[in-house]
Amino acid sequence: MRCVANFEIASDLSVVSDGQILSICDPRDAFKALIRNIPRSEFTTPFLLSLHIYFDAAALDNAAGVADDHLATCLNMLAFTTGASFRKHRIKQIVNAEPSSKDAMRDVHMWSDRIEYSDPQPFLASKHAKTIERLLEFDIPPAIRRALRWYRLGIDASVPDDQFTYFWFALEIVAEFQKPTAKVNDKCPRCQSALYCERCETHPQHKPYAKQAIRALLMAADEGCDEEMVALLDNTRNSLMHGETLKEIEGSLPDPHESVIDTLGQLLWKALVIQFPKEMFDFSLVMGLPSTYVHYERTAVAKVQTVVPVDADGYFDLNFTGIVLEMKPLAPPQSALPFVVRMTSEQFNLLRKLHFQKGDHQEMLERIQRNAREQDGHFYALVISTDMAVINSAIQNGEAGEWQDLFRQFLDTARVLC
Known part of the structure; x- marks a missing residue:
């Protein structure tokens, strides 16, 4: 089946004109690549190239591997002929590009943006x-x-x-x-x-x-x-x-x-x-080894059916401005070690009740009660360092409120989770 993959490429070079599209046709008809600039309105964001690859694959489910192979060929030759760096930033979509009517629904695999942030491992001491x-x-x-x-x-x-x-x-x-x-x-x-x-x-x-x-x-x-x-x-x-x-x-x-x-x-x-x-090495040195040296990345792929517009030149418009696929983290970023707090069952029940109340504290309390476990008649809850900073600030500044009063009861039980 005919497919088209939409990649974003990080590079030191750009196409000489924002409106120009460079076309690379494989002499053996293995692929056709279209390269253009992705103009920026904010220059704090990195510059990226858009690279669309048209190719054949046995099925949409295994098209990603075929697309990556063709992408490697393109990037290798771009680097070889220019002496500049080209590297894959991310893949956005792969679309079923089989000929059909203009407004036909098409199968699309959409990759999410990378997760907003990745927390470091609190380790250095x-x-x-x-x-x-x-x-x-x-x-x-x-x-x-x-x-x-x-x-x-x-x-x-x-x-x-x-x-x-x-x-x-x-x-x-x-x-x-x-x-x-x-x-x-x-x-x-x-x-x-x-x-x-x-x-x-x-x-x-x-x-x-x-x-x-x-x-x-x-x-x-x-x-x-x-x-x-x-x-x-x-x-x-x-x-x-x-x-x-x-x-x-x-x-x-x-x-x-x-x-x-x-x-x-x-x-x-x-x-x-x-x-x-x-x-x-007299047992006074502290050194660490990773569980793996390989860098793995998490991503999400959505399988959808939608109409894919075609531009004036007959190529697919893969902007998909109406569809957004994101990976949202479950907590705000943190860099320090988390804490563990101990509560009675009555205090934990009140925590669960308070997390339903509307306010800036709602998401924080929901995280804390979700990460609580009962042991020996008490509840032990994990509190990330970012949330603990908010709690400490509220209590030290004498803020009034039900959740602030609740944490005043057991904040002295907080211990760093090593």
């Missing part, structure tokens, strides 16, 4: 600053500094393939830095036993290769790292360096295939740790 000061007492060699930089870039990279590559760069740097100077035996490519030269009556030796140095580093960093894991990481590295992607080789990787990034990232972290003197 004075103990982490003390840990950094302690580690900086060690004169970190330049090679390890470079490895730490690639580790940081790998954590921050948004594309899983890039994350693996950056982590591997760091691993190679550390391995080369601490590569032993003692020579090792040449090994049989089949059984891996030491080769023997009958004429010389000796085992040929050489300085460790990079691959052998990496293997030794991984084994030293984690006792649980075995030959199978080393082979998995090495094969993944070879595939990526020869042009394949994690998605293309997912059949040879654990499920989910992105988990190979976490495996490498955790081993790299351990390899970096052992570059510091052992005596530093």
